[in-house]
Amino acid sequence: MSTQRVDPARTRSTLMSVARFLLPKIAQCIFVVWATYTVAFLLIHALPGDPVLAALSLKGGDATSTDPAQLEALRARYGMSGPLWEQYISNFLALFRGDLGTSIATGQPVTDMVGRAFPLTAAVAVFALVVGFVSALAFTVWAYVARPAWVRNVVTQIPPLGIAIPAFLSGIVLISVFAFGLGWFPASGTNGFVSVVLPGITLALPTGAIFFQVFSAAVFDAGASPFVFTANAKGLAQRTVVVRHVLRNALLPSITIIGLQIGYLAGGTAVVETVFSRDGIGRLTVDAVLARDVNVVMGVVIVVATVYAVVTLIVDALYGVIDPRTRTRLTGRKAVSA
Amino acid sequence: MTRTLGRSARRAAVPLTAALAVVSLAGCASGAESAATPGADVAQDIVFALKEDVVCLDPQQTSVTTSLNVGRQLTDSLLDQDPDTGEIVPWLAESWDVADDLTSYSFTLQDGVTFSDGTPLTSEVVAANFDAIIEMGAAASLANGYLAGYAGTEVTSDSEFTVLFAEPNVQFLQGATTMSLGLLSAETVAGAAEDRCQSLVGTGPFVLESYVPNDAVTIVKRDGYDWASELRGHQGEAYLDTVTFPIIAEASVRTGGLQSGEYDVIQDVPYIDEARFAGDDYILYAKANPGVPNSFVVNTTKGVLGDEAVRQAISKSLDRDEINVITGSVSGKAPAGVLTSSTPGYLDLGDTLAFDPEGAADLLEGAGWTLGSDGIYEKDGQKLTVTVTAFYAQDVLEAAQIQLKNAGIDLQIKMVAAGDFFGAVASGDYELLGAGLTRTDPDALRTLLSVDSAARWGIVDDPELEALLQEQAQTADVAERQKLVDQIQEIVGERAYVMPTLETVQLHGSRAGVEGITFDSAARVHLYDAMVTSD
Numbered sequence: 001m002s003t004q005r006v007d008p009a010r011t012r013s014t015l016m017s018v019a020r021f022l023l024p025k026i027a028q029c030i031f032v033v034w035a036t037y038t039v040a041f042l043l044i045h046a047l048p049g050d051p052v053l054a055a056l057s058l059k060g061g062d063a064t065s066t067d068p069a070q071l072e073a074l075r076a077r078y079g080m081s082g083p084l085w086e087q088y089i090s091n092f093l094a095l096f097r098g099d100l101g102t103s104i105a106t107g108q109p110v111t112d113m114v115g116r117a118f119p120l121t122a123a124v125a126v127f128a129l130v131v132g133f134v135s136a137l138a139f140t141v142w143a144y145v146a147r148p149a150w151v152r153n154v155v156t157q158i159p160p161l162g163i164a165i166p167a168f169l170s171g172i173v174l175i176s177v178f179a180f181g182l183g184w185f186p187a188s189g190t191n192g193f194v195s196v197v198l199p200g201i202t203l204a205l206p207t208g209a210i211f212f213q214v215f216s217a218a219v220f221d222a223g224a225s226p227f228v229f230t231a232n233a234k235g236l237a238q239r240t241v242v243v244r245h246v247l248r249n250a251l252l253p254s255i256t257i258i259g260l261q262i263g264y265l266a267g268g269t270a271v272v273e274t275v276f277s278r279d280g281i282g283r284l285t286v287d288a289v290l291a292r293d294v295n296v297v298m299g300v301v302i303v304v305a306t307v308y309a310v311v312t313l314i315v316d317a318l319y320g321v322i323d324p325r326t327r328t329r330l331t332g333r334k335a336v337s338a
Numbered sequence: 339m340t341r342t343l344g345r346s347a348r349r350a351a352v353p354l355t356a357a358l359a360v361v362s363l364a365g366c367a368s369g370a371e372s373a374a375t376p377g378a379d380v381a382q383d384i385v386f387a388l389k390e391d392v393v394c395l396d397p398q399q400t401s402v403t404t405s406l407n408v409g410r411q412l413t414d415s416l417l418d419q420d421p422d423t424g425e426i427v428p429w430l431a432e433s434w435d436v437a438d439d440l441t442s443y444s445f446t447l448q449d450g451v452t453f454s455d456g457t458p459l460t461s462e463v464v465a466a467n468f469d470a471i472i473e474m475g476a477a478a479s480l481a482n483g484y485l486a487g488y489a490g491t492e493v494t495s496d497s498e499f500t501v502l503f504a505e506p507n508v509q510f511l512q513g514a515t516t517m518s519l520g521l522l523s524a525e526t527v528a529g530a531a532e533d534r535c536q537s538l539v540g541t542g543p544f545v546l547e548s549y550v551p552n553d554a555v556t557i558v559k560r561d562g563y564d565w566a567s568e569l570r571g572h573q574g575e576a577y578l579d580t581v582t583f584p585i586i587a588e589a590s591v592r593t594g595g596l597q598s599g600e601y602d603v604i605q606d607v608p609y610i611d612e613a614r615f616a617g618d619d620y621i622l623y624a625k626a627n628p629g630v631p632n633s634f635v636v637n638t639t640k641g642v643l644g645d646e647a648v649r650q651a652i653s654k655s656l657d658r659d660e661i662n663v664i665t666g667s668v669s670g671k672a673p674a675g676v677l678t679s680s681t682p683g684y685l686d687l688g689d690t691l692a693f694d695p696e697g698a699a700d701l702l703e704g705a706g707w708t709l710g711s712d713g714i715y716e717k718d719g720q721k722l723t724v725t726v727t728a729f730y731a732q733d734v735l736e737a738a739q740i741q742l743k744n745a746g747i748d749l750q751i752k753m754v755a756a757g758d759f760f761g762a763v764a765s766g767d768y769e770l771l772g773a774g775l776t777r778t779d780p781d782a783l784r785t786l787l788s789v790d791s792a793a794r795w796g797i798v799d800d801p802e803l804e805a806l807l808q809e810q811a812q813t814a815d816v817a818e819r820q821k822l823v824d825q826i827q828e829i830v831g832e833r834a835y836v837m838p839t840l841e842t843v844q845l846h847g848s849r850a851g852v853e854g855i856t857f858d859s860a861a862r863v864h865l866y867d868a869m870v871t872s873d
Binding site for chain 2: 051057064071105113187274278279290
């Protein structure tokens with residue numbers, strides 16, 4: 001019942017140290033987004049060819065007009081006239097209003113297009129992440145407890161297949177079997193959870209394989225460490241040893257890898273979305289690149305970079321919460337000793 | 339006369355296509371009025387898988403086949419054209435009159451036509467449509483091409499109007515049959531070009547229900563539709579209640595989905611899968627794109643292509659039958675003219691375009707080229723090398739590359755994105771272009787080759803040809819114009835300004851229980867007569 005007295009000075013100092021820990025990371029996060037934007041802008045504008053003409057040909061087919069006066073008028077309309085630095089600055093400032101410009105190919109606001117596609121990609125990515133994580137965990141435990149050694153070796157050889165088989169192929173196989181053969185899931189479209197399953201599994205294969213590599217390395221490391229030896233010597237049940245000592249120690253590196261995986265998934269959905277004919281960020285990007293729709297490409301780059309930077313920030317922060325050693329750095333020695 | 343030629347050419351294709359249960363290529367004169375009836379107790383709903391996103395639904399703006407296959411169901415045109423004979427017949431306009439100098443076209447609209455928002459079709463709306471197309475400029479380049487020299491529409495009454503041109507415009511009448519000049523409601527044409535891409539209101543037999551980019555388009559039957567052209571198989575409302583067009587980019591998913599029953603109809607059956615769907619369980623629909631077939635279009639100001647002997651040698655070294663077998667549809671045939679066999683006014687140039695390796699060698703040797711040790715001709719230390727710039731049909735180019743290599747000609751293939759292709763066209767920076775031009779009128783050759791054309795691909799300095807191209811564009815008399823068009827085709831073929839490689843065939847497939855899909859004169863799909871006969 002006795003409410004612990006909060007020392008205001010200590011709270012303030014804790015806040016200060018949290019800020020000292022987080023502020024540079026937030027600054028770093030913003031820098032990453034800005035740098036990505038700048039590099040992407042320069043790269044896109046360094047490419048030869050005329051983006052307006054390219055986008056026009058998407059609609060015009062063999063009748064695409066090459067009349068310079070008409071092209072100039074369209075260029076002005078899509079904010080692509082004037083010197084490069086002017087475009088750079090005005091487009092960058094527009095970002096802070098949440099304005100990503102207008103797609104040259106479709107004439108739609110890029111914000112709308114990305115907003116439409118993003119949740120669809122996120123659904124597949126989250127599904128893939130969860131399935132990949134859980135199955136990698138399952139395989140790791142299986143490999144750890146498997147006896148004799150040759151069974152363990154076989155088990156550890158299975159997950160890497162997930163990354164060895166191209167997503168294109170595994171996607172087609174899944175469609176043939178589960179959509180066309182058994183009819184359990186749709187082969188295409190974005191209608192509800194069922195449409196997420198097959199593309200999600202396709203992406204979960206490489207995701208899970210990477211998780212497994214990190215997990216298993218950490219688990220086998222932990223398994224060979226003195227504290228597990230001690231636990232075993234104390235006669236603790238195998239399950240207790242695995243769950244309480246081995247897995248817990250293996251989780252930390254996998255948190256780091258989640259950040260990378262999300263970065264990969266945000267950009268890596270293009271193939272899966274094409275095979276499964278799903279609308280999403282990946283498909284949007286492919287279409288935009290083919291059409292040289294620079295405004296959409298820039299919009300996607302910004303959104304993906306932001307997601308990646310924010311996830312990295314969260315992972316960094318989580319690290320401090322999970323690992324007492326980094327927490328020392330986070331809040332100062334006093335907080336730990338308290 | 340040419341018409342007869344075209345028809346006999348098509349007749350020659352009948353045994354081949356019939357064996358494959360291919361409808362439509364042969365014209366299928368009785369096909370439209372087939373005995374089939376919509377199945378009782380069967381839902382008249384179909385799923386028609388498209389190969390790519392439509393991007394823009396507005397048929398006045400887009401000229402991409404996929405978009406037009408949807409747009410055709412939503413919009414009607416002033417006139418219609420018989421794909422077999424090229425004859426122009428009434429549609430929304432019940433009658434029309436062309437001035438002898440081809441600068442004014444008067445129309446009288448049918449009574450009682452309304453847009454799906456309930457507003458009537460009037461002369462004012464037609465005028466607003468044409469004015470808006472001019473306004474859109476490059477965003478509606480094909481429609482603008484049909485309206486070249488547009489000087490305004492004079493409204494005489496609610497149902498009568500005259501379209502005026504500053505200079506003779508021979509292609510307008512034919513253009514008025516295409517959906518590029520299809521009519522949209524006053525509200526739609528008043529909107530911004532971008533908005534029209536997403537949503538539009540027309541007079542067509544179907545109404546747009548929804549369009550989710552990169553996902554699907556859904557259209558539903560228009561209640562009370564009663565103004566189909568006489569070329570359609572029936573009158574009144576469409577048979578189908580709804581058509582869903584999911585966008586399925588991956589070809590193997592489309593074919594697999596047709597086999598598993600997930601899709602009733604699929605667009606663009608890959609040619610290599612044609613045999614899979616040849617049985618009784620499926621119907622294949624094939625139609626050669628009208629216009630200029632997939633060809634090499636030359637820039638005579640670049641490289642060695644100014645030399646007519648070289649151009650002719652290249653043309654003679656192409657074995658078009660073999661290219662067709664390797665890369666074409668079973669339902670298609672090798673091009674035998676500089677227009678496709680499905681284009682009105684087509685002239686068979688079989689002799690000029692025949693595979694003739696000896697002739698090619700003679701021509702080159704006569705022009706001072708000698709065969710080098712590497713098997714490639716050379717002259718004055720210069721290799722006989724030409725580069726072709728293209729953005730699709732790489733397989734066709736590769737087949738041609740092998741054939742030309744055998745003939746001692748080195749063909750370099752430069753595959754680029756569509757935008758860069760048109761960038762090359764704009765700057766004139768190419769030797770050969772590898773592409774086709776879909777148009778339903780022989781005026782396609784003027785579009786392609788005339789000095790005046792806004793969409794000029796071939797760069798040739800030939801006053802005789804130029805004069806003929808201009809003259810045919812100003813000749814109203816059909817027989818007279820045909821003579822000119824025949825001369826043009828002969829010149830273009832003989833002087834090898836255009837070297838056809840393949841007639842591209844639109845190949846669609848459906849399950850056997852879905853019937854009645856037809857093509858319009860531009861090889862775009864009509865679903866008005868389509869029906870579900872059984873599950």
